[in-house]
Amino acid sequence: MVAGGKGGLQVARKNGIAAVALRAGLVATSLAALAEGGLAQNAALDALIGTNSVEAQPIFAAGRLNACTMVFDAFAKDFTYKQGGYVKINGSFGLWNAKGQLGITLKVVLHDLDPRTMSLTPSPPASAYFVSGNKTTKDSVLFTERSDTPGGIFVALKAEPNFSIVAEGVQHNKVTIAFARERGGMDIQLPIDTSVVETAQNGQRTQSPKASMDFFQCGQELLENMTATTPNRP
16 A cells, blocks of 8 residues: 555645646747747748849959859748748859850759758759740750759850840849749749848848949950950951
């Protein structure tokens, strides 16, 4: 017989129930704290959705200007393939001297982001091109290949209509690209605001025409250099 008889058993049961209730309360409090922390984390990530930075960057080959690019960094939520999961997208687009012929380049690097651990998982798109109104420039793609950057693909496109699309987009601070995560799958559209030079952690964006101006100046010099080195034809 347990010391204390039935009275002792009742006390033990009460203490046990109290202990279970206490543990349940602690678990509920912990889950609530985690939920609040998760909500705060998601709110911070939501503030970063959109273009986070754009920078004009010239590229040289053998000491000569060979390409003019706009390097971008953006953040989005993928409702097409990942049920609203967070994705980080960066890359570049621009003009390219392809052996004396003008070409257009597009690089898209895609990572899935886990908001619980803030870890990034590379996931290269299957295709990418520009969007112009109700059309894309898919038919002007010359080739698409995996980039040496994890999660990235590199796309080379014909000069037209892509040159006009890129130039007008940069001029109006909006270049829209589309990419699919599966071959033949739905395209995700990403508008890039070329006026955004940096974004603070709270989502506040700093805008400036500098990147656009630098890009157009680089492009003018590239075209002039290509014209000067192109042999005269009879």
